[in-house]
Amino acid sequence: MTLATGKVGIICCSGEDFAEGTISRVATRLVLEKLRPDQTVTLCLPLFLAGGEDERAFARVFPTIAVDGCSKKCAEAGTKKYSGKPVATILVSEVMKKYPHLKVKSREKLAPQEMELATKVAEEIAKEVDEILCRTAKK
Ligand code: SF4
Structure with missing residues (x-):
């Protein structure tokens, strides 16, 4: 990760035990690669937790969005604790209810309807990115 201006950092959970964790990672990649490639960077949660100073510095200065698979909210908690x-x-589990x-x-590997859900989650992330950047631009 490199420091950049006018960006939003996306930190997704690294859950391997739940399908929701996979959805969070795929949705994050969709935002970074397709929906908002110029407005977002990703922050690696394991590196963040292990003491990655670049990641922590970014999250102290720039707005971040946590993308979590379930209500344990590991990405949100880690970001809050260190930055x-x-x-x-x-929350993927909340988006799923809709x-x-x-x-x-x-x-x-995601099946078509799982990919569809990942796309819905990605669209919600992209919407948040737009709202955050819009608020930031008005300040
Ligand atoms: S938020 Fe839930 S799915 Fe993600 S790493 Fe934590 S326990 Fe696993």
Whole structure:
């Protein structure tokens, strides 16, 4: 990760045990690579927790969004502990409630309806990015 201006940092949970963790990572990649590539950077949660000073410095200065698979909110908690509270947290388990027809099971390769859910989560992240940058520009 390199420090940059006018960006929002996305920190996603690294849950391997739950399909929701996989969805959080895929959704984050969709935002970084397709939806808002010029407005976002990702911060590596394991490196952040292990003491990565670049990651922690970014999150102290720039707005961040935590993307967590479940209510344990590991990404939000880690960011809050070592830098500052994320401006927003997107919870995959909450987004799923809006789309009960989209079931998730995979922890590796996503099925089409799991990819659809990841896209819905990515759209919510992108919306938050836009709102944060809009608020920041008005200050
Ligand atoms: S937020 Fe939930 S899914 Fe993500 S790492 Fe923590 S326990 Fe696992």
